Amino acid sequence: MQSWRNAFQKRLSQEVSTAGVTLARFLYASPLAALYLYLLYRFIPAPSPPLSFDFARLILLASLAQIAATALMIMLFRLRNYAIGVGLAKSEAVIAAGLGAVFFSAPLSWVAWSGVLVGALAVWLLSNPGPLRSISWKTLLIGLSSGLCFALTVLWVREASLMLGLPFLISAAWVLLSVILTQTLILLAWILLREPHTLKALWFRPKLTLAISFFSALGSVGWFTAMSLESVALVKTLGQIEVLFTLLISAQWFRERLKPRDVWGIGLIVLGALLVILA
Template sequence: MLWIPFTLMAAFMQAWRNAFQNQLSKEVSTAGVTLSRFIYAPPVAAIYLALLYLFKPAAAPQLSITFVGLVLLAALAQILATALMVVLFRKRNYAIGVGLVKSEAVIAAILGALFFGAALNATAWVGVIIGALAFWLMTNPKSLKAASLDTLLIGLGSGLAFALTTLWVREASLVLGLPFPHGAAWVLLLVLMTQAIVLGGWVAWREPDTLKALLARPGQVLRISVLSCLGSLGWFTAMSLETVALVKTLGQVEVLFTLLISARWFKEQLSLRDLAGLALIVVGAVCVVLA
């Protein structure tokens, strides 16, 4: 049952990371906000891996082409997912943006059932339907005619990219074949290194002023990177022990953390419709877990 505390830790860290990224999104570009979660994270992951080998020695990993491909796919998918999430923050307020991204849990359950042999029963499908209703409530504040299609598509796109990230991360951990928790730690380090190199190089080439802006905010960026690394550590470790659908649906408690942060820190006012949507996301997640 170790996957449960790792998942709760990940949800808590991710809620705070999203809050700081939302704040940074008002000051730098989408690419810069996305890079902020990766720029200082690899050293933290490297220290964690070194401590694991110090206190619990294990074999060195054998890197296959399949493993490298899964790491690359996961790294690129997470970059895309984060960029879409930042765009979403600029379209709606913080809590609703995160709520839309939480479509990740439903999408992961569907993809798992279709392509990873994790079939859904009736209770799980009820959860999927409730989740869909929640997203409709949160993206249509007035009526169907006033539907914000672009907001819905961006939120679902971010959720899809995050879902693919987690599915590929789990597969990479299983392919590596190392004991718990070393496999997840190696995947974490290699994914973060890939993201820092790829996105960091792109930003340095195309948006040098953005890179300067990040380096001018070392404390803010460091907080985001460390929280992101700790959150990913929790997700990757939990998913090496349990299926993605269960981990991500339990991880929906992040919505509750988000509500508290949104109300107390950002002083945002949520409508009854928004609160109903967020509550339904949690109900849908519970249904999938119970299934």
């Protein structure tokens, strides 16, 4: 789901501003998330969520971090091709593992740190299209920043979900709806103030905008639910399977050709993820 969402975002980014493409991710996702939560309550008896200031703070932090991560990833699409942009943003897995070890009392074994180092090498390869000595620092910094923001998003999402203490499906659905609504309001306010013409641009591209929101909502249901069950490092590293789908979409839909160096880099990202899971 996420691979297709990213593919549609790349296509929309050729016609709409970064803020507009980011808004497309959330614009129609709120009704889908609300419908999903309603259906869950029809089949799973559960009380209303115990909302608090701490929960609201985590939702706001996660919302802002994901908006920033998405905007940075769209900037990557404009710097390099689709597969490489997503590959760089996938540094979130190793960043999340490192942050979990430092701030969430989850120390890593030597196998896990090997995965972190392999992932770092992969990001370095992906950011450097030319000779080894001519690294693209701009691509590297944007990619790592996107990965960092995505990692912070999932860490805060997991904390918010566990805070509710409800059945994991219900907790994940409440967090998902809260985050999407917050993001939609923030982005709508920003666009209305800074670039109102962007709303018109999205209005005239309804199918593409709806497709982005639809696949984003389905992908987020998977992410948020999984993070209510398992640690962020495990969820995000397993989610690296997205890179393989991305390669297929990149080759078949966008007709983009990857250099051997790019394939090695994306392959190393998957290897780094597997090492973290094995650890």
